Every structure is written in C-alpha cells, then in structure tokens.
Amino acid sequence: MNDATFVSHLECSLSGERFPADTVQNLSQVGKPLLVRYDLEALGQHLTKDTLSKRPEELWRYREFLPVRQAANRLSLGEPRTPLLTLDHWSQSQVTVKDESRLPTGSFKARGLCLAVSMAKELGIQRVAIPTNGNAGAALAAYGSLAGMESYVFCPEDTPDVNVREIALQGAHVWKVNGYIHHCGQIVKGGLETMGWFDFSTLKEPYRIEGKKTMGLELAEQLGWTVPDVIFYPTGGGTGLIGMWKAFAELEAIGWIDSKRPRMIAVQADGCAPIVRAFEDGAEFAEEWQDATTVASGIRVPMAIGDFLILRAVRESGGFAIAVSDDSILTAQHEIAAQEGLLLGPEGAATAAAYQKALKPGLVSPDESAVRFNCGTALKYPMPAVTATIDRHSPLDFSQLDQGSAGTPV
Numbered sequence: 001m002n003d004a005t006f007v008s009h010l011e012c013s014l015s016g017e018r019f020p021a022d023t024v025q026n027l028s029q030v031g032k033p034l035l036v037r038y039d040l041e042a043l044g045q046h047l048t049k050d051t052l053s054k055r056p057e058e059l060w061r062y063r064e065f066l067p068v069r070q071a072a073n074r075l076s077l078g079e080p081r082t083p084l085l086t087l088d089h090w091s092q093s094q095v096t097v098k099d100e101s102r103l104p105t106g107s108f109k110a111r112g113l114c115l116a117v118s119m120a121k122e123l124g125i126q127r128v129a130i131p132t133n134g135n136a137g138a139a140l141a142a143y144g145s146l147a148g149m150e151s152y153v154f155c156p157e158d159t160p161d162v163n164v165r166e167i168a169l170q171g172a173h174v175w176k177v178n179g180y181i182h183h184c185g186q187i188v189k190g191g192l193e194t195m196g197w198f199d200f201s202t203l204k205e206p207y208r209i210e211g212k213k214t215m216g217l218e219l220a221e222q223l224g225w226t227v228p229d230v231i232f233y234p235t236g237g238g239t240g241l242i243g244m245w246k247a248f249a250e251l252e253a254i255g256w257i258d259s260k261r262p263r264m265i266a267v268q269a270d271g272c273a274p275i276v277r278a279f280e281d282g283a284e285f286a287e288e289w290q291d292a293t294t295v296a297s298g299i300r301v302p303m304a305i306g307d308f309l310i311l312r313a314v315r316e317s318g319g320f321a322i323a324v325s326d327d328s329i330l331t332a333q334h335e336i337a338a339q340e341g342l343l344l345g346p347e348g349a350a351t352a353a354a355y356q357k358a359l360k361p362g363l364v365s366p367d368e369s370a371v372r373f374n375c376g377t378a379l380k381y382p383m384p385a386v387t388a389t390i391d392r393h394s395p396l397d398f399s400q401l402d403q404g405s406a407g408t409p410v
C-alpha cells in the first residue's frame with residue numbers, strides 16, 4: 001500500500017526555475033542544486049503531530065516530508081532516531097550533542113544516501129557514482145547494494161584504509177585518486193556518458209538533502225517541536241546545514257514550529273575554511289581553498305556547490321562561520337572522551353572546539369541552548385597508538401600500572 005505523498009515539483013535553488021517531480025534530474029540549467037518542493041498545505045492537513053508520535057522512532061516516520069512515493073522503494077538498514085546527549089563535565093555550560101554516529105555505516109551520510117538511493121530506485125536508475133572522503137561512499141555502497149545497484153566510488157588517495165575496505169566489502173567498485181574530493185568529482189562527471197552512471201555528488205541530485213532534512217525534523221520533534229538557540233554544524237558540502245534549514249521552514253509552513261530559528265554556525269577547520277573566508281569577506285559564493293588539510297576529513301571540502309545556500313542560511317539565521325585548529329579538535333576529542341565517555345569523530349570534536357572558541361569573545365552565550373552535531377563515528381579514523389605492554393613472563397610491578405597510556409592526542 002502506498003501512503004500519501006506531497007511532492008509538487010523541483011526548483012532551482014538560485015533561479016527558482018521549476019522542473020517536474022518524478023523525473024531524473026541533476027543540476028538546473030544554471031548549474032545549481034535543485035530543491036524538492038511540497039504541497040505543504042495538503043501535508044499539514046493530512047498529518048498530525050499525534051499520528052507521527054505513534055510511529056516507530058526511525059527515519060521513515062517522516063515519510064510525508066520525503067519524496068519517495070512507493071512504499072516498496074523505501075530502503076532501510078534500520079535508521080534509528082539519534083540521541084541528544086548532554087555533556088556536563090567538559091564545557092563551561094551544558095551543551096547537547098546530537099550523536100549521528102549511531103546510524104548505519106557510522107555516519108549521517110546514511111540519512112542522505114538512504115533517500116537518494118531510494119529515489120534512484122524509484123526512478124529506475126541502476127548504476128551510480130560518487131566522489132567521497134569516505135563516509136558518503138560507505139553509505140552509498142551499503143544502500144546501493146541493498147537496492148541491487150552497481151556503484152562506483154572515488155576517494156582521495158589519503159582516505160584511511162578502513163573506509164576504502166568498508167566500501168569494497170559493501171559491494172562497490174572503489175578507486176583511490178591522487179587529488180581532493182572535487183578532483184574525484186571531475187572523474188564522476190567525466191564518466192557520465194561512457195559509463196552511463198548517475199552522478200550522486202553532494203547536491204548534484206535533489207534527494208540527498210531531503211534525507212539530511214530528517215535531522216532537522218527529528219531534532220525539532222525531540223525538543224517538543226521547538227528549536228535550540230544555536231546549532232554548531234561541521235560544514236563540508238553543507239547538505240546537513242541546508243537540509244535542516246529547509247526542515248525548519250517546512251515545519252513553520254505547516255504551523256508545527258513558530259518563526260524562531262536557531263542561529264546556524266558553520267564550523268570548519270583552519271586548514272580548509274572556504275565558507276568561513278567567504279562569510280568574513282561578505283561574499284555570496286566561496287572560492288576554492290588551496291592545499292586543504294585537516295584531520296577532520298569529513299569537512300575537508302575545498303569547494304562546495306551549495307556554498308551560497310550555506311552562506312544564506314548562516315546569514316539569515318544571524319549565525320556565523322568559524323574555523324578551529326586541528327590541535328584544538330584533537331584536544332577536544334580526547335578531553336571529551338576521557339571525561340564524558342563519548343568518543344566524537346574529529347568533525348564532531350571540531351564543533352566542540354568551535355563552541356569553546358566562540359564563548360570567549362561572546363559570540364555565543366552560555367545561557368543559549370546549543371546543539372552540536374557529531375556526524376560520524378571516530379572509529380574509522382587513524383588514532384594514536386598505545387605502546388604500553390606487559391611481559392607476562394616477568395614479575396609485574398602493579399604500582400606502575402597507572403602509567404599505562406590511555407592514548408594522548410597526536
């Protein structure tokens with residue numbers, strides 16, 4: 001049985017040009033991302049908060065806000081509601097972490113790719129390709145295999161082995177490329193005709209962002225249909241930030257939240273901060289960042305096609321963009337893990353470091369409710385080695401055992 005769906009059309013995010021729904025689309029005529037538009041009035045009449053509250057706590061509970069029409073095309077590897085955790089010890093004020101590492105394949109890329117692959121299935125697409133720093137490729141490989149599609153994944157050559165192996169095990173053709181993620185993107189573009197694959201690059205198809213939108217729907221629902229004062233978001237391609245911003249607009253349109261918006265804070269690393277630079281320069285678009293380098297590989301994106309959408313959301317919300325050093329990222333990661341028992345990925349740790357950095361000059365106040373996003377598991381990243389060993393054949397001096405290293409920041 002198919003439930004009611006409410007997609008009306010697709011719309012260019014820059015020019016407003018319209019495209020029909022339920023057709024295969026990438027970018028608009030002017031080369032910008034397409035956004036999915038809904039008949040929100042009908043949606044608002046059909047669905048109530050009460051109906052929603054009785055459904056299982058998973059991604060597809062928001063199906064009316066999503067584009068997939070046929071229930072049979074809604075792929076699932078079990079996408080749970082992710083927890084909001086409060087860190088009491090580490091920071092000067094209580095801050096909440098939304099821990100997206102609990103999703104299939106260990107990152108919130110699962111939300112986006114779950115939707116994008118489900119829609120590709122509905123549209124009859126059988127071969128897909130993606131450039132990735134690791135997590136998007138892993139999610140594509142998993143959902144692509146679930147859907148019986150053939151997937152091709154291209155990663156920068158310094159992508160950690162664990163990511164590349166995961167992608168290969170999950171059934172994709174995976175290649176390492178001597179360049180950055182946008183160079184991998186050029187390979188995907190180059191193969192469009194010869195390989196006949198569909199381009200799944202960030203924001204080059206309209207549906208990944210709809211999956212990321214569920215983060216905003218879920219967050220508002222978890223907070224009793226309110227939004228926090230500020231959101232710290234680790235920003236690479238920006239789909240999550242743009243998706244949440246879209247979620248809040250749709251929720252207001254159906255009257256489920258009021259006009260209050262969180263201040264959206266785009267967090268980047270000192271070694272790759274094109275959005276921060278554009279924000280500070282007052283620019284509408286961001287220029288490519290040269291020689292990008294950071295331990296937080298999920299946000300190592302020198303050039304983002306949705307740059308103007310990120311900047312718009314940040315500015316309209318009264319937020320800002322901020323960059324933090326790799327040192328402060330690794331320190332925050334280690335301190336929070338040791339004090340709170342929560343091992344954040346470096347991107348999530350970057351939002352923690354950014355929060356602390358923003359507190360000092362008063363960019364945020366400790367009285368504001370803040371949500372920081374941890375978007376992926378730390379377990380796929382290289383970690384400092386522990387060298388403490390015991391020779392079981394020698395007498396052991398137990399008084400020395402507190403010197404065993406619990407791991408220090410590299």
Ligand SMILES: *Cc1c(COP(=O)(O)O)cnc(C)c1O
Binds near residue numbers: 136234235348375
């Ligand atoms: C992809 C990724 C990001 C950045 O997400 P965008 O929404 O594309 O900006 C942040 N953290 C992790 C772990 C990621 O995999």
